[in-house]
Amino acid sequence: MHELSLAERLWSTTKEVAKTRNLKTVSALKISIGECLAVSPESLVYCWEAITKGTLAEGSKLEFEVHGPSGVCKDCGKETPLEKPLYSCKACGSSRVDFKTGQEFFLEYIEGE
Numbered sequence: 001m002h003e004l005s006l007a008e009r010l011w012s013t014t015k016e017v018a019k020t021r022n023l024k025t026v027s028a029l030k031i032s033i034g035e036c037l038a039v040s041p042e043s044l045v046y047c048w049e050a051i052t053k054g055t056l057a058e059g060s061k062l063e064f065e066v067h068g069p070s071g072v073c074k075d076c077g078k079e080t081p082l083e084k085p086l087y088s089c090k091a092c093g094s095s096r097v098d099f100k101t102g103q104e105f106f107l108e109y110i111e112g113e
Helices: 002-020 041-052
Strands: 026-034 061-067 070-073 079-083 097-101 105-112
Touching (some): 002 026, 002 105, 041 061, 079 097
Parallel strands (some): 026 061
Antiparallel strands (some): 026 105, 070 079, 070 097
């Protein structure tokens, strides 16, 4: 379950931000997730709740923005949504693409007081 390691990374970042901004509590986090990472939001929430129990982030809510895969085709040069299962170019069908979205995992913002 890679959601546990992702939750641990989020917690580490959250602690740093809380310290820098003098936050006493954290109420919400918004996370951008690429669909290709196959992250289960439910599992991530479960891990987050376990890790933050008894901390300044206990009871905080995770909000998710999931991004589908898109990329630039190396053969036709078009930027396009990528078709599963091979993540191929929607315009020409080539699987030679550079991803632009779909593989990200980052923290958009933290809310707290």
